[in-house]
Amino acid sequence: MKRASRLLPLLLAGCSGWQSALDPRGPSAQDLHGLFWLFTITCTVIWLAVMLVLLAALLRRPPATKGAAEAAGRRSARVVGGAVAATVLVVAGLTFASYLATRAISSDQPEALVIRLRGYQWWWEVTYPHEQPDQTLLTANEIHIPTGRPVRIELAAADVIHSFWVPNLTGKQDMIPGRSNSLVFTAEKPGTYRAQCAEFCGLQHAHMALHVVAEPPEAFERWRTAQLAEAPAPEDAEEEEGRRVLESKACAACHTVRGTEAAGNLGPDLTHVASRRFIAAGMLPTTRGSLAAWVADPQSIKPGNNMPMVSLTADELQAVSAYLTRLR
Amino acid sequence: MSEALEQRDLRDTALDEVLLESRLARTWHTPPGWVGFFTTVDHKRIAVRYIVTAFAFLLLGGVLALLMRLQLSRPEAGLIGPDLYNQIFTVHGSTMMFLFAVPVMEAVGVLLVPLMLGTRNIAFPRLNAFSYWIYLAGGLVLWVAFVLDVGPDVGWFAYVPLSGPQYSAGKRADIWAQMITFTEIAALAIAVEIVVTVLKQRAPGMSLDRIPLFVWAMFVTSFVVILAMPAVVVASTALILDRLVGTHFFNPAEGGDALLWQHLFWFFGHPEVYIIFLPAVGMISSILPTFVRRPIFGYLPLVLALIGTGILAFGLWVHHMFTTGLPRVGESFFTASSMAIAVPSGVQIFCWLATIWLGRPVWRVPFLYILAFFFTFVLGGLTGVMVASVPLDTQVHDTYFVVAHFHYVLVGGAVFPLLAAVTYWFSKMTGRMMSERLGRWSVALLFIGFNFTFFPMHILGLQGMPRRIYTYQADLPWGGMNLFVSLCSLALAAGFLLFVWNALRSARAGEAAGDNPWGAATLEWATSSPPPPYNFTRIPVVRSANPLWDDGGALPVASGLSVNRRELLITTTAEARPEARETSPRDSAWPFWAAIATTIMLVCSIFTPWAVVWGSIPVAVTLVGWFWPRGTPEDDS
């Protein structure tokens, strides 16, 4: 089993990735990965056995005499009975293995870090709750977690059903309007893991991703402190103009940039948007160019999403993208 | 003699063979041309029509599949936008499930059950005609809407709230929900006909242990239909009400629940899989003996496995809801019950293997399809065991792994047997054989094309590719395999086209078949190919499970039925002892008009609830026309 699990991935070359169930980076995903190979090997053996028996049956010369045929029939009956009994045993064994895996994964973790995740069409709102309201952190589309510490993600949906799935860390769980679910997992190694909405949620279901960044606890605390700060101030005239545009145009109606007049709550919080690796729910890497392209024409990039095309002059667009790039 | 011909109660005992056949032909005959087309109640004509329509929908659904593969062949391909893509995958899924798979299986049942049971027509033949027209109307509603850009775009499962009033504008979701109503009415009608036909119209002597396995499978399937389909009717009605008159079944803010939809839908949706699969295993069990030249091994275990599957089918709807956060306590129970279905499936596989083991294979095309079935279905069944495990399912649920799994089960487990069945019974229905050479080519293309198209999807799913996405970004490692899958899907499509071409060509120019070209054992091969409208000149008498093999050269038959009216034989439910001579209804256009009236009522009721009130009046009028006695000899008692 151990050796096979090392050998077989070679057969499925190129199976690892940053959104892959075959490349586990946490204990839950590892348990599931082990279970996966247990099932796969068992099923492969059974499948091969059935195919071999079929092949033998096809090539076999049927019994010549009536007596021989009757004997073969009686033998077959015993073999079929045995095979059915074996099926029952295998099914029971696999059920038990599933039960063990479930127990391991869903064990209670009281000291877990709590993160609230709310699915919107088609982006994610992330909240790090704290007893003091001013220490509560609101961000979007990127989750940071400390390595080695369990996290509990509390899942909710604002509109339709979504599903949160980081295959490298654990299995998925649905976000259902009117119901609350949660998911506990731990990341052991630092890294960036891609998650994607796994329940069909409308036009832009394909572009509803989020990134989970696992980092050492100190780095996580640094990140958290930085994120709690207000937006950085503009550093030059262009950025200053960008902030003015953002505050006076439709942007501010939907987005918040803490420390400015923009305080809309319909779209992702942009206070530190440039610190995030991707924009538009995991779609484009965060660069000044992609920010400008996105603001200029969101409906060509992600048709049907809820951000309208706000008409801006070329200068205004330049300025806004410069300012957004400043928001680290 | 001429006096005898005029008398009202003329019996077959009074006539010689030639005269008897001509009198029966006159009694059971359907007028040619359009009149006959709209009025016929002959189960064979309706079934063939049903099968041809279902295959037309298969091809349409296949075109949609190719469009999806075209769009997914490379990352961020801009060929099909999200709006159209969502309509395409919804209409593909709905077409394949509701307009192809279920109807085609039921239609094969309508065709073969009366022939295999040795009776002259199905029970309630007018209901049968009605069923076809309703099915056709439902299919047209979906496809006309799709062409008009009103195609449903909420998935074939139409989860609320996405399909609910707030998030699905217009009438797209209503079209889907009402299309369901059409196909459910059609399927339920056939289920009733088959249950009653199997219970009461078996040939004398065909006791429960002599019923052909395909008939057993259709019998169990019909019960599954009867118990499962009402759930989706309730669900889709509630959805339409939520959308049209503002009820709150699925609105959590007013006491409704989004998961209620999923419970209702999957209480139907999981048995649905077995509604498609059970007839297919029945086909295997009925075809296989012919091609290994021996009776099936393990008749009783096979029947019990069919019944067991039918019962277990209702225990595992939660199987589709493992990631919705249901209580952990129940999870192991649902894992166990989902996996338990592997046991009856295993019984069937092992019995078929033993049949082949003890027999002498005949390498004709239907047998090749059965071998393709073994290869793919066993694989699909085993991945089914994987998705039945709650923890594993959290990784593969709603990914391409599941797409691969259910295509293995449905194409491998149902379409391959279906193609075997069409090839096999084609000779009975047309009197001609399908080309063996083209047949071998299409088996090869379908088998290779299918496995190369769908096997890589398992890996794509494990690599994190979710279902129902219209595109994916270039930085995800899915591009190469998707391109490979898209290319291979062309081979699969070619296999289907070749099959259809073979069927069309052979229907006109195939080699003549004769009554029993494959040397089979069941009763449908005891009559001519194609069978006369009355199926059997005289009702056969059954003395074993394989009548045509065990009865030597002569077919035992019963005499004494009237030839002046459409008459068939009623037998007791268990022993099949003759009980009464019963009449079978004449041709009628009323089922067609009733279907038209029902269609108008159902389509209008997605626009206004009052359509249910005024629309039911024409329905009632047509139904009275349908059932009003006409004083024909069939009404005598």
Place this chain on the structure above:
Amino acid sequence: MKPWHAALLSLLLLAGCKRETRQARLDPAVAEAMDSVATLPIGINGRPPPVLLAMGEPYRSNAYQLSQGKRLYAWFNCQGCHTDGGGGSAPALMDGWWRYGPDAVSIFLSIRDGRPNGMPAFRERLTTEQIWQLTGYLQSLGATSSTAATPGRNDSMQTRPGENRVPSMSRLPSPHEGGP
């Protein structure tokens, strides 16, 4: 196919296509042109932009656009003053009475430029297209009959029947209401 078959089919096609098409992106030039309403000096009534007529007034008859308008109504907190259309601190929107005229242009102007006594201008908070979407939705709220494109109820606490059951004012819930 007889000619009238073709005619009927194309009519159906047209009706279906227009009512359910989902156009996510407007050409920027078109979006700009939608701002050009010619109005009477008193600020009410006027000629809608020609481009709107050329497009077949999708914001009144297209199901997707109406649902977008309905979404904006909630998002931009119209119910804060108008409640669910029944009127609160601001006028009712579903009784068929319009202070500044029932035509699209007047409603559009009210949203875009605001009105005295508290109606703020949304010019800088919504795009022109969004204002037209909202306008279309408001017209459906005040209409006397619903069409196949009118939105249904929301997945939220219900304070009044869904829009597709207009005229809504006469249907405010009462415990003894009968119906289909």
Place this chain on the structure above:
Amino acid sequence: MKPRIVADLSHLPLHGAGSASLTWWGTLAFMLIEGTGFALGVGVYLYLASLAPEWPLGAAAPDPLWGTLITAALVISVVPNMLVSRWAAAHDLRKVRIGLIVMTVLGIVPLVLRVYEFGALNVSWDSNAYGSIVWVLLGLHTTHLITDVADTVVLLAVMFTRHGDNKRRYGDVQDNALYWNFVTLTWLPVYACLYGLARL
């Protein structure tokens, strides 16, 4: 294959009654379908009740008067219904005619009461999920009532034509009576839910 006659069926009756009749089995199958529908409706009612913090949701329980009157009317109607069935089995045309007239009246009575019952529900179908399921359950049952009354009226008309005195018609009358018993039977769990459960 050459036929060989081994049995003679000429002595068999021209039409089977009861369990030898296809329509009897067909009626049974349709009752199974609709019974499943009722079971699911009641299931939805119980499911929603199990989720709700209070039940009935935001409304007073329905006034029991009209529902109870309907229950009484339906239960009483079973007696003449069984008699009609028995007379049909005995092929007594005159009594069957009278019985069908009585059953038509007894079918219309609950329909009239039903109008008042809808008014006494104290909740509208679009108030909340409780109202929705109550209206749908009641609507489902009303549809069955209407269907069966219409069937009875048509049968009554047939019994006054030359086609009336026929074994098949008597069979139809028996099947119709069977179906009426089913309609009565399905009402009882609905009644228990709507009026009993809502008051617990």
